[in-house]
Amino acid sequence: MVGGYLAGLLMASAYAAIGLFISSRTNNQIVALILTVALCGLFYLVGTRGITEFVGESTSVLLRALSTGSRFESIERGVIDLRDLVYYGSLALIFLALNVLSLESKRWSRGARTAGQRRNAIVAVVLLTLNLVALNLWLFPRTGIRVDLTEQREYTLSQPTKEILGNLSEPLLIRAYFSERTHPLLSPLVPRITDMLKEYAVASGGNVVLEIVDPAQNPDLEAEANQSYGIRPTPFPGGRGATNRPSSTPISTSCCDMATRARYSIFAT
Numbered sequence: 001m002v003g004g005y006l007a008g009l010l011m012a013s014a015y016a017a018i019g020l021f022i023s024s025r026t027n028n029q030i031v032a033l034i035l036t037v038a039l040c041g042l043f044y045l046v047g048t049r050g051i052t053e054f055v056g057e058s059t060s061v062l063l064r065a066l067s068t069g070s071r072f073e074s075i076e077r078g079v080i081d082l083r084d085l086v087y088y089g090s091l092a093l094i095f096l097a098l099n100v101l102s103l104e105s106k107r108w109s110r111g112a113r114t115a116g117q118r119r120n121a122i123v124a125v126v127l128l129t130l131n132l133v134a135l136n137l138w139l140f141p142r143t144g145i146r147v148d149l150t151e152q153r154e155y156t157l158s159q160p161t162k163e164i165l166g167n168l169s170e171p172l173l174i175r176a177y178f179s180e181r182t183h184p185l186l187s188p189l190v191p192r193i194t195d196m197l198k199e200y201a202v203a204s205g206g207n208v209v210l211e212i213v214d215p216a217q218n219p220d221l222e223a224e225a226n227q228s229y230g231i232r233p234t235p236f237p238g239g240r241g242a243t244n245r246p247s248s249t250p251i252s253t254s255c256c257d258m259a260t261r262a263r264y265s266i267f268a269t
Helices: 002-024 029-045 057-066 068-076 082-105 112-139 159-166 189-203 219-229 251-259
Strands: 079-081 146-148 172-177 208-213 233-235 241-243 264-268
Touching: 002 029, 002 068, 002 079, 002 082, 029 068, 057 189, 068 079, 068 082, 079 082, 082 112, 159 189, 172 189, 172 219, 189 208
Parallel strands: 172 208, 172 264
Antiparallel strands: 079 146, 233 241
8 A cells, every 4th residue: 555655656746747847838738738648648658568569578678667657566566666766756857857947948038148057057957867867777777675565575585585595505597588579468577577586696695697588589598498398388369479387486486496406497488
């Protein structure tokens, strides 16, 4: 419940900033409302399944990272990730800065005396935007800075898992198979699974080696998974492919079990 309220507050703040900026660019309230709804809707819809199912997995990850809807769902489920907080804060700050610049520009004269002031204000907004974008890019691969508010701490590694990973006597390779064009229902799970696997690597202190493999681009590894582990592609209706091992596999349990008896653990989707 707390996550839902926080997600709603953050999204409302970002959308309010967008609305303020657009309102500053037009005197027509109807036009401002239509443009605000259109732009906010674009930010929300860009990462939805209806859009991402038409692109590859790498592009889907990018679109979900840009989407306010995907970020909202992440917080709503009870995971307060620093990356999501920074994203919403950055979006609000960028459009608030654009709003201030737009309002101030209406008071400027067009003479040479104010040329330096106009230039400095534009440069300041551009630098602010670039720095916020750079901050988001820097945080994007960092997965462990978050708070799990779910009742059963569903998205947090348990203490036994951390102990097993930290006490590995030899390196453990976890190889995840993710097709570039997977089934649209499985696609949103890819970043969640990848984040959890990265947490395994961090918790192990370097004993876990993580590999993300696209079977289509690595036919030798696909053949190894097929021959050694019996993992074979299964076609889904609509022409999208995945494997016959379900995505709901309890990764923590399987990983810890594998750690006690083998050097290789494979999860495929």
